[in-house]
Every structure is written in C-alpha cells, then in structure tokens.
Amino acid sequence: MSTTLPARLVRLLAGLALFGASVALMVRADLGLSSWDVLHQGLAARTGLPLGWIVNCVALLVLLLWFPLRQRPGVGTVANVALVGLALDAVLAVLPPPSALPARIGLLLLGILLNGVATGLYLGARLGPGPRDGLMTGLAARGLPVGRVRTGIELAVLAVGWLLGGTVGPGTLLYALSIGPLAQFLIPRLAVPAPGRPATTGVTTPCPA
Template sequence: MKHKFRVLPKTSWTAGSFWSFEFKPLAVLLFALTIMGFGEGLLLLSNFGSAPWTVLSQGVALQGHFSVGWASLIISCLVMLMWFPLKLRVGIGTLLNIVVIALLLGATTAYMPQPETLGERLIYALIGILLFGVGSAFYLTAHQGAGPRDGLMVGLCYRFRLKIGTVRTVLEVGVCALGFLLGGTVGIGTLFFAFSIGWIMQLTLSAIVFLHRFVAPPQA
C-alpha cells in the first residue's frame, strides 16, 4: 500500500472507500472534474487540435465508417477490459468522470465565446491543458475510482512502479500516433497536450504532497 500512495498520495480528502458518500472527497472530486471538462472545452474551442484520445476516436470512426461518438464508446469499453489484469475497481469517480466532464465540455463549447485572434486561441489552449492536468491530479487523490483512461494509467503505474508523468506521456503519444495513422487530425494543441499533460499531473501531485505536510497531520 505504501507504493500506492507514492503514485497517488493519501490526503485529508481521500475517501474511506470507492463508494463512500463523504462530503470532502465528493466536493474535491466534483470540483476537479468540473475544471477538467471546462479545460477540455477550452482546448476544443482553441481549434489547435483535439486531445489524443479524440484523435484516436476520429481515426477509428473513419476506418469503421461510424460516428466519433460510437468510436469513443468502443475505445472506452476496450480500455476498461484492460482493467481486469491490472485489478482495478470501478468507483463513484469512474461514473462521475464520464458524466461531469461531458456536461462541462458541452456547456463550455456552447456558452464560452469563440477566440478570434491567434493570441486568444493560444491562451485558450494553454489554460485548457493546464486545467485538465491539474483537475486530473486532484480528482484521482480522492481515491474513489478513475475514468477509463486514467484508470489504465494508474494501473500501469502500480504494476510497473513508474511515475504518472512517464506512463501518461507514453500513453498519450502512442494514442496520438495511432490515431494519426488511422486518419485522425493532429494539431499543435494535440501534440502539446500529449507531451505535457502527464508532467502537469506529476507536478500537481508533488505540490499536493508538499503542501499537505503543512496543512494536515501525518497520515498513518
């Protein structure tokens, strides 16, 4: 268990179980997922390219001659199958990840103004990626289950004793390359997301550990 909490630290908002309804973990979980959905919406509005997993969905949709939505669902199901050998469990966070991010992504793209200048587009993309990375780190520290792709990342970290920054970067770059080969559209925002998101998460987790020492008593 010690290694587990080196990957994802135990905090004052860590839940007692994957399905416990405690105020603090749920509040952190919902806030983190909200800024993730908002961040993904900003990246989409920047028109600098979609996130790597969306590029893969585009490629699969083109090759399979069906919608991107169906492709995304199929990919998520296949990724969830990889959870079994990694002994991962579904929790409240898994379900909320799917629902909350989708809702905030839709609301952001519907109500946020479209950036017009190159500078505005760049700001949208950078803020979007930063929010997505920071939100990803915070929601995972609630320890109430991960979304399909985050779960695969965390499971591989546990299994091979690697840092999130390393595993996430390998996954995102690999998915981006595969999606591109299948016909998906890759932009500068896609590449920046692929190479930076894992390290944004890693730095955020390190900051959480550092700051938590000053605001919370040591965990047993």
C-alpha cells in the same frame, strides 16, 4: 484540509467538470489536442456523434478492459465515465470557436492550465482513477515498465486518432510536455491527505484522460 467523504466528493465532481471544460477549451483553440482527445475527435468526426458522447463511450470501453487486468473501479472511476463528456459538451455548446490566433493560443494555454488543476482535484480526492489510468496501471502490474506502457498507449492512441482525422498540432506537443510537470506540481497541493501522512505528500498517479 477537510478529508470527509462529502468534501472529497465535491473535490472529485469539481475536478471532473473542470477536466471536461478544459478539454473543450483546447478543442475550440484548434491547435492540437492530447493523444486521447485526438482519438475522441477523430471518432466524433467519423461517426457524427457529439464529442462528449464519444469521450464517455471510449471511457466505458476502456473500463471493460480492466476486468481481465483485475483492476477495481472506484467512485471516481464511475463518475469519470459519466461526467467528463457531459461537461465537455456543455462548454462546447456555449463557447464559439475564435478566429483570431491570439485568442486561440489563449484558449489553449488556459485549457492546459485548467486541465492540470482538474487533474489535481480529481485524483487528489482519492476516490479512484479514470479508466485510462487503470488500463495503464493494470498493464504495468503484469510486469511491464510503467513508462513504456504509458508511452506505448499514448503513441498508439495518437496514431489512430490522427488517421481518423483528429487535430494534431503544436498544442499536442505543448500538452505532452507540460501536463506531466503541471500534474506533479498540483496534485500534492490539491490532494486530501492520505491516512497517516501530512497534506503535502500527495498522490502521484498520472493525469486522467
């Protein structure tokens, strides 16, 4: 597997584009979103702004919280802020919402699977985490348990998104239960090798969102 910078950039950009597309599939399924996307959808409903714009604006605001936490962004961090929302809006523009329940279930399952693949590609490029991951690791670096930090952030974001009108449903639970195992399985298999390590030992950073 190539570890050159151009190859890693291609992997990063492909992962980010696929991540935005996977979120669009889950939005069109209308069966429930991930915690952060519930917030994004709720904000979009209240402001009237395109969902992709909201995704990028929230990422930028979260990124500002990195500074007091002394987190350093990478190329992947900046690309995340710029590209995920654009890919999301592009897919929403060409994909009409299905009415049949089997089609909606199919979109949800495909969206979750592609989200896991996108996570492996994006984080596997080793060019910097997303803004939301950096918030979690920054708080954990202050001595807080990672599990509690991640759970607290997810629950807080989900609650605010639900109050704003974001879609919470069976897909929300399915995503929460499946994205972790998917990411754990796919990240090591899609990651470029770290210096001095074999290709099978991938990163274990949580998924971007």
